[in-house]
Structures are given as structure tokens and as C-alpha cells.
Amino acid sequence: MAKSTVTPRSDLTLFLGFTLVVLAMPIWLQPFGAAYPDLMQKFAIFGLFAIGFNILFGQTGYLSFGHAAFIGVGSYATVWVFKLMTMNVIPAIIFGTLVAGIFSLVIGFICLRRTGIYFSILTLALAQMSYNLAYSVLTPITQGETGLQLSTKDMRLLDGAVADGAGIPPTNFFGIEMGAWDGLFGFYFCAFFLIVGFYISIRITRSSFGSMLRGIKTNQTRMMYTGLNTRPYKLAAFVISGMYAGLAGCLMAAVDPLAGAERMQWTASGEVVLMTILGGIGTLVGPVIGAAVIKYAENIFSAIDKSVLVDLFSFLPDTLGTFIASVVSLFVGKGWHLTLGLLFMLVVIFLPGGIMEGVDRIKRRFFVKSRADSAE
């Protein structure tokens, strides 16, 4: 996205295109074997998470290594609302996002006193602290490793107690269950938030607030010399992105009412950094693409085992087929991390701007070509 070509109209096209692609996921993901509700929900949720992360990292350049903590906080808050108040997801999501916002305000207030690697380490330390708290210290609130789960004996003040012998009521949106339409309702529910989140991120990027954030990224010292206090801007960006993460955590709990501590682990925080870099730092769509690629690898590649590959290569002569299958099998199944690592290396080395840079290059090539054509 070269700066010169950005117009309100191009943003509108981008937004409409994005909406279209997201809503049509159940169709175009079919050939990839990814068109099942759980994975599409993950695409939407982690896409939202990455968009929010990109508002901080992509705009201000502050690399947070602790964003997963906000996901966890959002999830726990959401499940507690399910347990105590109602299975309707709306109050739970509002509450969860707010709690994550307050939590990120505190964390941001502490961490933003430092920049660069010190900031990253501070966020990492605080997030890892939250993880350990959730994992063992706060077990009565978080249920530790098992994860916070619902139970038939929960209070649910607004819904009332369940009848004897009945199961745990499902999470719902004013009566429509998240599992309705064979799980697609849950996906569209998440997709709605993804699209809204995307719209907000466009608006932020194009606003003067966004310019201010990019100013901080370019040269914070110069910004301060002009007499500007950058801290409120940084803190605002941090809280906004923390709330995005919190919302993602809420949605996770809404479609699958369970909150586990491993959601807050540093690996989860690292994952969103990978997503953003893979897709393209600072771009609007990039983080969503990165999130989708990583979640796809995690869920689909990890499930391919050797027998599937042997079938796949059965058209080749026997020995050759088995040989190729055994080589490829290193990269799928439990070796899916290896594939992801290679992909990540390739992208970082050849496309430092992420997948979006690749898309841009292709676009430019065609664009330049057609111009040359018209000149003839």
C-alpha cells in the first residue's frame, strides 16, 4: 500500500473487499479443507487479535511481547460472567473487553516508561507473571491448568438455575445459540467483530491520531522536542490494542466457553508477533492474513500423518513415492512447526514487508505493465 495511492475511495474498496472475503469464507475455504466452524472462528478471532496488535506494533513501533495476557484476562472475565450472570454473550463480551482495557491501562502505564527492548522485556515479564498467577497462584479464580469451565451448579443470576438432569445451557446471542447453523452462527458472530475491528483500524490509521502514532515510531525524540507529550498517545494505542486482544479473548470464550492459562503463555504472545510480521507490519490486511496462515498450519498441517502422504504420492513409483512421503512427513504432523519456521524465514529474508509486500510487488508488476501497454 504505497502512501500516494491511498484515497478514501481506495479505503472503501479495501473495506468492502475485506468484508466480502471474510463473509464468504465458508465457501472459498472449502477446497482448502478449512471451512469448518472452529477453524474459521479462529481465523476471525486471531485476525482481530493481530489487527489490534498491529495498531500498537505497526503504528508506534512498540513491540509488546505480552499481548496474550489480555486475551487471557478477557477470556477469564467472560467465563465468569457466564458463570455468575447469564449465558448471553453480549454482557460477557462488554465486561471482558472492559476488564482487559483496565488491565492493559495498568500494564501500559508501567511498561511505556521504557522503549525498545526494555519495553518488550517488561511486557514479557508482566505477561509471564500473569500466566503464572493464572496457572497456579490464582487457582480458585482460574482453575489452573484445567482451565475455567462452566458447571451446571453455576449461579447464573439472570438465567436462573438449570432444571435437574439438564446440561449446561449453551452460550447464546439473545436466544440464538453460538452453535446454531451448524456452528456458522458462531463464525459470523466473530466475523462481525473482525469486520468492525478492521473498520476501526482503518479509521485510526487514517486519522491524525494515527499520524501521531507513526510520528512516535519515526522519531519520538523529535516529537518530544516539539513540545509534545507522547505518552498519552502511546498509552491510548496500548489500551486500544489491549482491548482488541481482550475482545478476541472474549470471543474465544463465547464460542467455546472455557478459559485456559496457556492462552496467556509467552508462546501465545510470540505467535501474534509472528502473525503480524508474516502478514506485514503496519499494513491493514497483513496481520489478518498472517493470523490465518499460522492458524491454518497449526490446525491442518499438524493433522496430516504419513499414511495420508503415502496415499497422496501413490501415483509415483512405489519406492519414490514412499521416499517423498517420508521426507515430506518431516514437515507435517508434529513437524508443522518446522514448516512454519521455514515459511517465516523465507518471508523475512525475501519479503521483509511480509506477505503484503509480496502482494504489492505482484500488483505493481501488473500495474506497471498495463500502463506500458496503454502507452503503446
Added chain:
Amino acid sequence: MTDKKTSVSRRSFLKGSLAAGAALSTPAFWIQGAYAGGHGFRNDPTNKATVTLGFNVPQTGPYADEGADELRAFKLAVKHLNGEGDGGMMQTMKPMNLKGNGILGKKVEFVTGDTQTKSDAARASAKRMIEKDGVIMFSGGSSSGVAVAVQALAQEMGTVFMAGLTHSNDTTGKDRRRYGFRHFFNAHMSGAALAPVLQAEYGDERQVYHLTADYNWGWSQESSIQEATAKQAKWNTVNAVRTPLGAGDFSQYITPVLNSGADTLVLNHYGKDMVNSLTQAVQFGLLDKQVNGKDFTVVVPLFSRLMAQGAGESIKGILGSTAWNWSLQDAGSQAFVKSFGQEYGFPPSQAAHTCYCQTLLYADAVERAGTFDPVQVIKALEDHEFSGMGNGDSIYRGADHQVFKNVLVVRGNQNPSSQFDLLEVVDIVDRDKVTYSPDLYAGELGPYKV
């Protein structure tokens, strides 16, 4: 946040996106029904030639070894169900309704997944199996935290979960579910089986130090062992320290044991954690010490051969309990060990045993029910009595979906005759001695129909 260049007003923007949204959500309606099998039950295989089972095991993380062995057992069970190989336990289990032609005449296929020993990942993997691969039943285990989490999912989705290795009391206690079944024994049974042997071996009134894996199973085993040994032999807990799962280095937890005044160390660890903590405890010379006028001793309440293999010399003479061991001489165990050995070249572990049994028990229940409908299958499994599967006469108790069967007390073999002959069976504790009331760990199974 003003953008003066905007030529499109917010109103038209919203209108446009609404229209696009409405147009695009239509596919949701015609895709309906693609995932579930209409009005009957989820993933009904009636109109298909094959039936798919899901095997969700830890392929990475601290329990990867157990997971790999579980997967071997699942594959073997599928082979036997489809009439390939020598049939293994299908020759010995009673009652036995399997015909070696798949389940209800449908060839059995399977998909696998990696739980990563994380609740979230395990649930995502299980959901993939249910929503995408259309499994009618899924199984697997090796962490009770994971088992409890996916069992809750099984209830939500209405898909039967035949738990693999999970030893926590909660799985069939406070977190029991109508759609979850456990063949493996649990911490309470370990305590009940071990306490008399420990008393006979090490005497009364010992001062015990617990190192406990910090999650559901660890807590469960810690309290069960404490209760059982306190009641049986007045053993007193000096300290109980929680260690993180997959810690790797336990030296910082073992050093304080030396000066705590304890004369017994109970390691509530499993898998690679137990291998590491036991090896380090032995290296620190705990076993050579004398405290309170007694020889210092180490107890590992949950043993497995795979861990014994990993711990090597350290395991010699250590007491523990196990669900099953390949050295058992009954016909069922022998048949299973033989066909597993022929397939893979080494004997199966207890994790493999329970997963193999679970698959056969599920298939048998479907045959008896005459349908894949989970409600009928669950009813066929509840209070089902069976034998010939390696643990004597066993029963799937309907009240909590826990199998009650004989439990083994074992000791690390002092003079192993082969690299697999690592556990010596000290006692086979009768199932009546380890049976407890289903109300002891109260929970709700939930409804049949979801």
C-alpha cells in the same frame, strides 16, 4: 479522528456494508447441514461405507512418549476391528460381539491430532475431528487437565469421548460427563492399592514430602495418597510442593527435601517429569540417607514401563501402582502383548493398553446397541460388565462412567531380564478393595440427549 477527504459518507458506507453482509450471509443457509447429520445425531455414519474415529494424543510436550504409544495401540485396535492381523484381545474379551468386519459392518477409519498437552489445543484438535472429519467417537489422553477439558467438549458436541490415560479423580468425579468414559484407574484407587503395601514395606508414621505436578492430576493424586496413607499407616505430610508441568530441572525442588526432616519423598509426577525428578532425587543421594532413624525412601504412586525405561537405574526398588503391565499372564494380556509385539517389536505400555481396550469396548457397545446413536451406545456402556481384557472381571459403573478393575502394585525390577522387564508385580489388588462410592467425588453426568 476527522478525515476531511472522505467522499463517502458514513451513512452510505454503512448501507453498503449492510447490503454486502446480507448478500453474503445467504450461503450460511445452504451450507446448513453440511456438518451434522440432519435431525438424528451428529456425524451419523449410517449412509456411509466407513466410520471414522478420532485419536487425539499428545505428540509433542512432556507426555509425547505416552502419546506415541497410545497412537500405536489405536492403530492396532483399528486393524483388529477391520479383521486384519490376529485379532488380539478380540479372541479373549467377554462378552464379545465384534465380527472383525469393522463396526456394524462399516470399515473403520481414523484421524489423528496433537493435543500438545494443552487444553485449548486439545479442544481445537477435537473440534476439527468432529466438525471437519466427522468422527463418531474420539479418544486419547495423557493429561487429566486435557481429558477434563475435552470431555466437557464431548458433552457440548454430543460426541462420545473414550478417555485414554487420565488418572485424576476429577475425570470421573467432579467433572464427570455423560459422554465421557474412563477405562484407566484413578488416583483414589492408587492410594487404596498402595497404602497397605507401603505400610507393610516401610512401617507406620513416616514423615512425607510431596513433590506434585501443578495441575489437576497432581493435586488429585497428592490428596488421594495423603488420605490413604494417613488412614492406613498414620503417615504425616511435612510439606507438599507444586512443580510446574514440564519443568525439566527439579534440583531446586529436591534440595529442600534434604533438610525438611522428611524420611519419605512422594513424586506425583508422570512422563518425562517423573523421569527427571526421580533421576535427580537418586543423584542427590536421597536413597542413601537415614532420617528419623529410618531409611529414606521414594514412592512414585503412578508408574509406567515407559517411564521406567527413561529412568533407567534410578527406578530399581521404587514402589508404585500401575493399571496394567505386559508381564501379566492372563489370556487377554498375552494376546494383546503378542499382537502388539508382532506389529511394533516391543511390548505395549499401560497407556497403550487402556487406549486399545477403550476402542474395542466402544466398538463392542455399538454392536450391542445396534446403532451408532450415542444415546444408545452410552446406555450400552453403562453398567456393562466385561472380562478378558487384562484386569480380571471389570465393570463400567453407570453412576460415574469409571471402570472398576484390578489394580497392580509394582516395584522397579532389581534384576531385569530384558530391557522391557522393568517392573515386578508385587500385588494384584482386587477390584473390591479399590471400589469407592460414586458420591465420594460428587459430580453431575448431565443429560443423554444434547
